[in-house]
Amino acid sequence: RRHASRQKFAQDFSQCLYDFVIQLLPTTEELAVKEDVRKLLERLIRTIELDSRLLSFGSTANGFSLRNSDMDLCCLIDSEERLSATDLVNMLGDLLERETKFHVKPLPHARIPIVKLSLDPAPGLPFGIACDIGFENRLALENTRLLMCYAMIDPARVRTMVLFLKVWSKRRKINSPYKGTLSSYGYVLLVIYFLVHVKSPPVLPNLQQVPPLRPISKEDTHLNGHNIWFFDDIELLRQRWKSSNTESVAELLIDFFKYYSRDFNYSSGVASIRAGLLKKDSKGWVSEAEKGSPRERNRLCIEDPFETDFNVARCVTRDGLYTIRGEFMRASRILSSRPERAIVALAQLCE
Ligand code: CTP
Ligand code: MG
Structure with missing residues (x-):
């Protein structure tokens, strides 16, 4: 019975998410x-x-x-x-x-x-x-193209998740780097990291690690010293790559909130869509607060896909991270309580 009710909720909630996101698209x-x-x-x-x-x-x-x-x-x-x-x-x-x-x-x-x-x-x-x-x-321009390619591999699930998280993070007021929280770009990277490296089987392939079809020279892959190569033949990829992960968008979102509220190791981990889970130590991204500086740069660490020495979440402060994690937990709690109607859960989430 519990399993059936969970299934039913996930199905309804997925439909709610699609309907909700569609009306927010630009005309x-x-x-x-x-x-x-x-x-x-x-x-x-x-x-x-x-x-x-x-x-x-x-x-x-x-x-x-x-x-x-x-x-x-x-x-x-x-x-x-x-x-x-x-x-x-x-x-x-x-x-x-x-x-x-x-x-x-x-x-x-x-x-x-x-x-x-x-x-x-x-x-x-x-x-x-x-x-x-x-x-x-x-x-x-290149990282925009990378995100676009990820969106095109599985638009129904990837775009729905990302768009929902963008709206959610704006409504919950945790989407402003100027105030110590995370940019939209940062949230998108968290979603892709989750779909490539956390979910098993993965929902998305790692486009920066798919082998190229033909050898490419270093000049073609580097820009200002950064390796910007990724597999961008999406037509071909769609023919060849089919994820064996069949979870619905609701199940993925529920798991996303669960993962970032309790499983991701914020104190030592770096989320890298290029290389998976890395350590702050190995990147030299130790918290500046620990070094006695009042500036906090590396509470939350998300590696930029190309500029790998750049922490996309460097603006997130201690308080900002506390608030963001609190919001992940709140979302997780709402979704695990599975209210009678999925639409109620959605409204509550974005309150
Ligand atoms: N960008 C970046 N490094 C960052 C932040 C942003 O390179 N630390 C670039 C990325 O190319 C990103 C773009 O700036 O796609 C816009 O970032 P942002 O405004 O955070 O994302 P949007 O998807 O435009 O979100 P919104 O609709 O909220 O503006
Ligand atoms: Mg923008």
């Missing part, structure tokens, strides 16, 4: 407006740098986009002599201020110089647009 109209904005901005940037391209990355390009999410744009300049990012940010800021209706905020001295833009709500654009333009961030 085709929104996508079209955003593409128009990208083209307009690209045209303007070309008046400063003729050989430039403006590309989307982040959620607008990786298949994990929610309605009204921000646009992340990256400007690539193909010519040899180009202006510094700081000069470009200043010039582009001035130009956009003169030529467009955007609110413009250039941040030329940020760690990664960007121009922030926003557009007020208007008919057909009820939430306005927020957009960041950065320069030469080629690694971000």
Whole structure:
């Protein structure tokens, strides 16, 4: 009887998750407006740098986009002599201020110089647009492509899980690196890590470890000293790779919360989608608090897939991690109590 009731709950909850996520996807109209904005901005940037391209990355390009999410744009300049990012940010800021209706905020001295833009709500654009333009961030374009490939291998389960976690983490207010919690990018990596390395049998293959079809030279695989190769022939992969894991999206999500509330070793572990579970010690990512510094960098450790010396969760503070783990536990508790109706569980989760 208990098994049957668990099955029934998982089935209902999976359906609820699909229905919930679908209504949060961006409309085709929104996508079209955003593409128009990208083209307009690209045209303007070309008046400063003729050989430039403006590309989307982040959620607008990786298949994990929610309605009204921000646009992340990256400007690539193909010519040899180009202006510094700081000069470009200043010039582009001035130009956009003169030529467009955007609110413009250039941040030329940020760690990664960007121009922030926003557009007020208007008919057909009820939430306005927020957009960041950065320069030469080629690694971000590549990690966006990696996430997109993971999404395409098993869209029903992977996209549903990721989109749900993004909404959930925003509603529960644990999605802001500025306030000591984790970015969306960090949550996506936690999901992929779980599906590649924790679940057995795995739901996803490790795209960075699938052998290449033909030998490739080092120049083709490295960017700024980072190995950015991964298996990206998704059509072929879909023909050849079929996961023998048949768990439903609800079962996976329940297990995800359970794993991150009690099984993942936060004090010594590093989640790496490239290499599986690593040790903080072996990466030199010991907590700076332990070294007597008030700054906390390595409470939660998630290795970037390409920039392997970069901890994606470095902004997560002690309090932030405490709150995040508390939320994982809360979610786990709600789901294991299996309320009578799955929809009630979903509402409670995102309260
Ligand atoms: N990124 C990165 N390193 C980080 C954070 C982000 O390289 N530490 C890049 C990634 O390419 C990521 C993109 O910036 O895909 C956007 O990150 P983020 O805004 O966290 O994710 P989104 O999927 O865009 O989520 P949201 O819809 O919440 O904006
Ligand atoms: Mg974004």
